[in-house]
Amino acid sequence: MGKTDDPDINTKSKKVDIKDVMQDDYTVMSYGGREIPPEELEMIRRILDGGK
Secondary structure, X not given: OOOOOOOOHHHXXXXXXXXXXXXXXXXXXXXXXXXXXXXXXXXXXXXXXXXX
16 A cells, blocks of 8 residues: 655555545545445445444
């Protein structure tokens, strides 16, 4: 998740609660530069919630 060869990684990093981000309409989650579709975000949410 991100560049690990960057010497300033600790000064640029911040913790993000994925549960909050996935419910935020203003945040666009992407992987490899492509937006993650809503149906796949729902699958990710279910996996992270333990299959509930």
